Amino acid sequence: MSCKTIITITRQFGSGGHEIGKLISEKLGIAFYDKELITLAAKESGVSPEVFEHADERMSNSLLYSLSTGLYNYGNGFSAMGDLPMNDQLYILQHKIIKEKAESESFVVVGRCADYILKDMENVVKVFIYADLEVRAKRAVERRDIEPSRARQAVSKADKNRANYYSFYSGQKWGATENYDLCLNSTKLTAEQAADIIIDYVKITAKES
Amino acid sequence: MSCKTIITITRQFGSGGHEIGKLISEKLGIAFYDKELITLAAKESGVSPEVFEHADERMSNSLLYSLSTGLYNYGNGFSAMGDLPMNDQLYILQHKIIKEKAESESFVVVGRCADYILKDMENVVKVFIYADLEVRAKRAVERRDIEPSRARQAVSKADKNRANYYSFYSGQKWGATENYDLCLNSTKLTAEQAADIIIDYVKITAKES
Numbered sequence: 001m002s003c004k005t006i007i008t009i010t011r012q013f014g015s016g017g018h019e020i021g022k023l024i025s026e027k028l029g030i031a032f033y034d035k036e037l038i039t040l041a042a043k044e045s046g047v048s049p050e051v052f053e054h055a056d057e058r059m060s061n062s063l064l065y066s067l068s069t070g071l072y073n074y075g076n077g078f079s080a081m082g083d084l085p086m087n088d089q090l091y092i093l094q095h096k097i098i099k100e101k102a103e104s105e106s107f108v109v110v111g112r113c114a115d116y117i118l119k120d121m122e123n124v125v126k127v128f129i130y131a132d133l134e135v136r137a138k139r140a141v142e143r144r145d146i147e148p149s150r151a152r153q154a155v156s157k158a159d160k161n162r163a164n165y166y167s168f169y170s171g172q173k174w175g176a177t178e179n180y181d182l183c184l185n186s187t188k189l190t191a192e193q194a195a196d197i198i199i200d201y202v203k204i205t206a207k208e209s
Numbered sequence: 210m211s212c213k214t215i216i217t218i219t220r221q222f223g224s225g226g227h228e229i230g231k232l233i234s235e236k237l238g239i240a241f242y243d244k245e246l247i248t249l250a251a252k253e254s255g256v257s258p259e260v261f262e263h264a265d266e267r268m269s270n271s272l273l274y275s276l277s278t279g280l281y282n283y284g285n286g287f288s289a290m291g292d293l294p295m296n297d298q299l300y301i302l303q304h305k306i307i308k309e310k311a312e313s314e315s316f317v318v319v320g321r322c323a324d325y326i327l328k329d330m331e332n333v334v335k336v337f338i339y340a341d342l343e344v345r346a347k348r349a350v351e352r353r354d355i356e357p358s359r360a361r362q363a364v365s366k367a368d369k370n371r372a373n374y375y376s377f378y379s380g381q382k383w384g385a386t387e388n389y390d391l392c393l394n395s396t397k398l399t400a401e402q403a404a405d406i407i408i409d410y411v412k413i414t415a416k417e418s
Contacts, residue, residue: 201409
């Protein structure tokens with residue numbers, strides 16, 4: 001493809017979104033950002049990646065407090081970043097990195113409110129990947145070492161965390177169709193099929209519009 | 210394609226779903242059912258198509274009453290069909306026709322709870338087409354002779370009618386992602402692009418699964 005392509009993937013826990021995103025990036029030969037954003041944020045800030053790992057995609061309880069006390073000072077060069085909760089520091093850094101990357105390269109990005117952060121840019125395809133709870137619980141057991149009896153509950157809780165994180169920072173509803181260009185049910189699809197469907201979407205919209 | 214393909218299209222009012230569905234049927238060379246189902250239902254029942262037209266995709270207020278009085282008698286060959294409200298007669302006839310068609314041919318069907326009616330069948334691709342309210346209001350003005358000042362309200366009302374009809378007969382929530390394989394935002398797409406994306410989905414899933 002001649003022009004820049006950015007694909008944001010929002011995914012229900014256990015829907016295979018990470019794997020699908022990785023496959024798309026490999027097939028298109030473009031960058032892939034998921035946990036990689038933590039490493040980049042850590043490098044930029046000097047905060048330990050392990051500390052950020054713990055705060056990743058979780059909403060803070062105290063951004064509003066920070067705002068009210070004037071500690072939140074993004075526009076003035078992060079002068080008060082150190083006073084913010086880790087979650088908010090990470091969100092702000094990831095926000096900045098995603099915006100910068102979008103100016104210069106094609107990539108696939110998973111989670112991190114990227115669809116919201118890039119909503120006003122052209123050439124951004126916003127995808128939501130979801131699947132039946134049963135399939136997602138099964139995948140959680142197989143890949144995340146979760147007890148079968150607790151799997152459905154764990155999946156629902158993980159989704160709730162992602163939804164809270166998303167709505168906290170974006171003010172939008174996570175998983176609501178209107179935030180996405182394409183919502184794909186991965187229940188009956190292989191990762192390969194899902195990746196090909198999304199790539200076809202990108203090619204068809206790039207070609208004729 | 211060697212095996213049968215059925216594509217159900219659920220569409221927000223003004224999203225272009227009818228046009229997209231028609232294009233898909235033309236490109237794949239398969240049948241298309243939208244208002245055509247009314248003609249078929251009228252032929253089967255002897256009721257005037259005009260009468261059914263008026264009742265199309267509207268829920269009845271009295272199916273529950275009919276059920277409680279034992280008038281609803283689908284299993285026994287519609288013996289009491291004439292006693293049911295037109296909406297329910299039409300729903301039952303369309304249900305029967307959609308089921309029968311699905312046994313014998315490939316087609317695209319728009320609306321009429323077809324995704325719910327065919328949910329247990331294989332080779333059914335369930336699509337939801339939606340778009341920004343502004344775009345849909347504009348299309349309503351252009352194509353349906355609706356006053357610009359009333360367009361948004363008219364679009365929302367039409368959606369509400371469809372949602373009520375769907376949930377009344379299916380017990381499911383209209384437009385909820387889990388009921389569909391693919392949800393497509395038509396806001397930035399031409400009908401041709403949307404049709405091609407859905408056809409690619411059909412081809413990719415038919416090929417590798």
